[in-house]
Structure formats: C-alpha cells, structure tokens
Amino acid sequence: MKIAVAGTGYVGLVAGVCFAEKGYNVTCVDIDEKKIELMRQGVSPIYEEGLEELMQKNNARGTLHFTCDYVEAYRDADAIFIGVGTPEMPDGSANLSYIAAVSRQIAEVVEKDCLVVVKSTVPVGTNDKVEQFIKDFLVHDVKVEVASNPEFLAQGTAVHDTLHAARIIIGTESQEAEALLKKIYEPFGLPIVSVKRRSAEMIKYACNDFLALKISYMNDIANLCELVGADITDVARGMSFDERIGARFLNAGIGFGGSCFPKDTKALKFLAREHGYKLKTVEACVEVNSTQKTRLFEKAKERMITFSGLKVAVLGLAFKAGTDDLREAPSIDNLRLLLAAGADIYAYDPKGEERAKAIFPEGGQNGGSMNYVTSITEALEGANICFVFTEWADIKAITPKEFKEKMHTPLVYDGRNLYDTAQMKAFGVEYYSIGRH
Numbered sequence: 001m002k003i004a005v006a007g008t009g010y011v012g013l014v015a016g017v018c019f020a021e022k023g024y025n026v027t028c029v030d031i032d033e034k035k036i037e038l039m040r041q042g043v044s045p046i047y048e049e050g051l052e053e054l055m056q057k058n059n060a061r062g063t064l065h066f067t068c069d070y071v072e073a074y075r076d077a078d079a080i081f082i083g084v085g086t087p088e089m090p091d092g093s094a095n096l097s098y099i100a101a102v103s104r105q106i107a108e109v110v111e112k113d114c115l116v117v118v119k120s121t122v123p124v125g126t127n128d129k130v131e132q133f134i135k136d137f138l139v140h141d142v143k144v145e146v147a148s149n150p151e152f153l154a155q156g157t158a159v160h161d162t163l164h165a166a167r168i169i170i171g172t173e174s175q176e177a178e179a180l181l182k183k184i185y186e187p188f189g190l191p192i193v194s195v196k197r198r199s200a201e202m203i204k205y206a207c208n209d210f211l212a213l214k215i216s217y218m219n220d221i222a223n224l225c226e227l228v229g230a231d232i233t234d235v236a237r238g239m240s241f242d243e244r245i246g247a248r249f250l251n252a253g254i255g256f257g258g259s260c261f262p263k264d265t266k267a268l269k270f271l272a273r274e275h276g277y278k279l280k281t282v283e284a285c286v287e288v289n290s291t292q293k294t295r296l297f298e299k300a301k302e303r304m305i306t307f308s309g310l311k312v313a314v315l316g317l318a319f320k321a322g323t324d325d326l327r328e329a330p331s332i333d334n335l336r337l338l339l340a341a342g343a344d345i346y347a348y349d350p351k352g353e354e355r356a357k358a359i360f361p362e363g364g365q366n367g368g369s370m371n372y373v374t375s376i377t378e379a380l381e382g383a384n385i386c387f388v389f390t391e392w393a394d395i396k397a398i399t400p401k402e403f404k405e406k407m408h409t410p411l412v413y414d415g416r417n418l419y420d421t422a423q424m425k426a427f428g429v430e431y432y433s434i435g436r437h
C-alpha cells in the first residue's frame, strides 16, 4: 500500500510519520524545499515529543520519504491524505485555498484509482465539494473517492495521541472507501467510528467547540468565583468527580489559544450563520474567551500607576506547555498591551522564543522594549512585576521564596493558577490568579 500525505504541519507530518511507523510506504509532500531537505535529514520543523526519533527511524528503514515533487508522490498512491492548513479568514470562515490547490494537483496527476482522505478540519460539506472538484479536473480515466478522517491529536502530545487515539472517525459514502480506510487503520488497533462524510466533518467541530465551551464556561465561573469569594480550583475539583462532567479541561486561566479552538469556534459560528442559524452557545464561548485573554493585564492596570520603565518578567509565551507554537497565544495580546504601555519585557519560554521573535523582535518596540532571556532567574531578577502565561514544568516549579528573593517587587499575575495562594501570601508575594483568593 502506497500512502501520500499532503502538507507537513502538525496534522500531516505526524500522520505520515505514524503511518510509516506502522509499516506503510509513505511519501510526505510539501511546497517548502528547505523544510523537505531538513526532514530528509531527520530534522522535524516543529517541536513535538518523540517525533524526530520516529522520523529518523523510518527514514533509515526506507518507509518514510519527503518530497516537493507531488507528481511522483500522488501518481500511483493508493491513498492520499490531505493535512494542509485551513486558516481563519478575516470574517471567521475557513480558508480552503490550500485544500483546493492540493485537490487540483491530485486531479491532474493520479493515474490509478485512489482514495483521497481529508484530515484537515473543514466546514461540513467541503468533502463533497472536494470530490466534485477533483472529478471536474481529472485528467486520467480513474476513480477517485473522497473520505473524511478528522484528526484529534493535541499539540505537545501529537505522536502519542495518534498512536493511541481514543477513536478513529471515518466518514465515507461508499463501502469500498470505508473498507480501505478500515484496513489502513487496522494496525493501529483502535476503535473506529464509521459514519457518513458530513457527520464526520461535524464530529470534529462538535468536539473542539465542546472543549472550548468547557474552558470558557470554567473561565466564566472563575470570574464569578472572584466576585463571590469561592475558589475555582476547589470548585473544579468538586465537579470533576461527576463522570458526566469529567475531570479534564476544567482548568480556568487566561483563555484558550492555539491554531484550533479559536479558529474552529469562529468557523462553526460562521457556518451556522451561513445557514441562517445563530449558534448562541458557541458565540458566547468566543466572546468569553476574547475578554478572558487580557483579564490579567486589566487587573494589573488597576494596581499600577504605570508600566513605563518597569521590568516586567514574562514567564511562558507558547499557547500551552509542550509546544513551541504561539498561534493565538494569550501571551501575544498581553505583550502587545504591555509594550504599548511602555513596559520593558524580559520574556522566558523554554521552546517558544524563536517563534516569538518573529512576532516581537528583540529591542525597542511601541514605547516599551522586548528582551528574551534563557532562564527564569534572568527574567525575575530585579523585576517589578511578573506575568505567567504558560504552565511549563520549570515555571510551575518556582517557589514563593524565589519570587520574593529575586524580584524587586514580588508582584505576580498568574494566568495558569500554578501556585498555592496561601504559600505565596506567607512568603510575602502579592499574588493574583484566576478565580482564586
């Protein structure tokens, strides 16, 4: 079985590598030559635990190939997985131009019957259009079908999530397509839920938006906890024992970021509106998240006369721990506000520095200044105020004593609820977090 994968981002690359790991002959295609060259040498363009090791292992045993030559990759493939991006358009809809470009290439070069499998998150009904589009442009007399196979991996645990997924969703319109996808996934030994294409597309949005709703709900309750004197961590703990609610995704904080929840909540809202329906729950979730992201800065603004000329320690830039990704990270909104307010920022992130530099170059900016440091100590030393944006283990491990001793003023705004409020108080740290006292 020959498998081709279009796109080598989080979805495409991880899928390609995991298929190769299961013994398939896999060719990953990307338009970026530099990236392809690096991947051929076993270097992953993204930080993801365990990914490079598997790339190198499968490169070496000849099951994994990287190329810019899509003709070679698609021509005689049995299955072509599409994992290219579907970024957000200014109106909140999904940009399908990358999917369209790959579909056209496939139509023009396939010389053998094949199954095109859309892994990218796409609005309901897109797979139908992709199939029609490919048929419209087919050059050779072959049969091409399209199936939906949404991806549920989370960044930071991508390889693990793929190899040990809770379930595989396959959306097909024919028994042949269903049988082929089931066969491809057989070596993974995971539960498979087989539905029609449109339902598969909807499952992906329904899952992501449900999780996003769960977070916004907890953030909403956390804000109320602050007003009424309750503690959100205790509330969440109490809720978590109810199996109908579950223990995960109950962490209140500075709002969700990343390339998925912000995009997929807006895309579903847009899809509903397009069909004349107002998805009130999801719209509320988007609204709660957008104000939650800068809640800490707003709190700090109430306390400070100015940020100008102050050393501001920023701990964590990535949208969550375990990744170098900053897309839609709440840190970005806060850094913009802090810089505009004249702060001298000293930022630390164990993985996200390079990507952060592309958004906030080092040096004077907008009235303030941006400085990157390679240790927590350098960030905290002499700082007037500290913001915590990402729950990295080394940031979590900072003790109240360290805040007290290293900072000029031990004033900490924690967007991840990482430290014990009583202990911080006991050590003389002025500490603000989300939904706690």
Ligand code: UGA
Residues within 6 Å of the ligand: 121, 151, 152, 153, 154, 155, 156, 208, 211, 215, 248, 249, 250, 251, 252, 253, 254, 255, 256, 257, 258, 259, 260, 261, 319, 320
């Ligand atoms: C998310 C989903 O969890 C995956 O199942 C899905 O496949 C993926 O989107 C996708 O569509 O590709 P991801 O964006 O990598 O994965 O990260 P999550 O771990 O879900 O976190 C998303 C955001 O929510 C982060 O900013 C995180 O800090 C925040 N979050 C998460 C909270 O604020 N509280 C929580 O309790 C959990």
